[in-house]
Amino acid sequence: MATGEPPFLRVALKVDCDTYRGTRDGIPRLLEILSARGIRATFFFTLGPDRSGRAVLRVFTRPGFLLKMIRSRAPSLYPLSTMLSGTLLPAPRIGERCAEPIRSVTRANHEAGVHGWDHVRWQDRLDRMSAEEVRTEAGRAHAEFLRLFGHAARMSAAPGWTVSARSLEVQEERALLLTSDTRGGAPFFPAAGGRVFRTLEIPTTLPTLDELLAWPSLRTDEGRRSYYRDAVSGTEVHTIHTEVEGGPHARLFEKILDDWRARGVTFPLLSEIAREIQAGPEPIPERPITKTRLPGRGGTVATGWPEARRRIGRDG
Numbered sequence: 001m002a003t004g005e006p007p008f009l010r011v012a013l014k015v016d017c018d019t020y021r022g023t024r025d026g027i028p029r030l031l032e033i034l035s036a037r038g039i040r041a042t043f044f045f046t047l048g049p050d051r052s053g054r055a056v057l058r059v060f061t062r063p064g065f066l067l068k069m070i071r072s073r074a075p076s077l078y079p080l081s082t083m084l085s086g087t088l089l090p091a092p093r094i095g096e097r098c099a100e101p102i103r104s105v106t107r108a109n110h111e112a113g114v115h116g117w118d119h120v121r122w123q124d125r126l127d128r129m130s131a132e133e134v135r136t137e138a139g140r141a142h143a144e145f146l147r148l149f150g151h152a153a154r155m156s157a158a159p160g161w162t163v164s165a166r167s168l169e170v171q172e173e174r175a176l177l178l179t180s181d182t183r184g185g186a187p188f189f190p191a192a193g194g195r196v197f198r199t200l201e202i203p204t205t206l207p208t209l210d211e212l213l214a215w216p217s218l219r220t221d222e223g224r225r226s227y228y229r230d231a232v233s234g235t236e237v238h239t240i241h242t243e244v245e246g247g248p249h250a251r252l253f254e255k256i257l258d259d260w261r262a263r264g265v266t267f268p269l270l271s272e273i274a275r276e277i278q279a280g281p282e283p284i285p286e287r288p289i290t291k292t293r294l295p296g297r298g299g300t301v302a303t304g305w306p307e308a309r310r311r312i313g314r315d316g
């Protein structure tokens, strides 16, 4: 985010919980790592059926996906039971099965939002969903959030950074404090389908660790650490995953956090950034939503700042 305040190095941690296993096992681990350092974060929960096994089928339908799986050693990130979930094994409903770890997040003083109902379905089918289907899908996730927490969600993050004019329209009906649906650039009001939406969008500005793991030029954890250490230049938003930083790469994540703390980085919540921007003197830009590709990630992601791709993906 180019806010022009270089003395303040800040990283808002956005935690995406995508799968049943990640939510069940990754959350306790991340809470430990964060609380040991007094860091707060913004968690987004996928609450419906975990059909991540379907993602295995993408090997056959998406160019680059198999390569990504191999490079990122996906089988070690995603255990066999996750890869089969929703295909050969029944799809567990994450909100029902993981109520305890999910609620433990706000008890530990972090904040929470919605990361969709069926992550795989959203990512694969959003462009073909009718407005009614989108409304149903989002409505289920928000209803489950309400059941779990006793209040409506004030923020949401689109699964796989996948949005459409329809999904933005449905989202707008909820009068959220913020969304974090896109990659790269400064906070903005998204424009799509001939209208401008008034829900503040706060993009993820740094590449994710699962992307970095697939960059051919960064072969060691030392290289990845130094990349992240130097990447913070103002206020950043960093997306982590319960399946990755809360799983096999927890140790590396701890080192990345400690490197940042050594540089004086602080860790605001996304809601704090949203309130600051809404109260600030700067006009909030309106930007059309487009799709882009990022190094190390299969498929496309939404962005309001395609020019920021150079920064996120300098490592092609």
Ligand SMILES: [Zn+2]
Pocket (backbone or CB within 6 Å): 016, 017, 018, 115, 119, 158, 159, 160
């Ligand atoms: Zn996700």
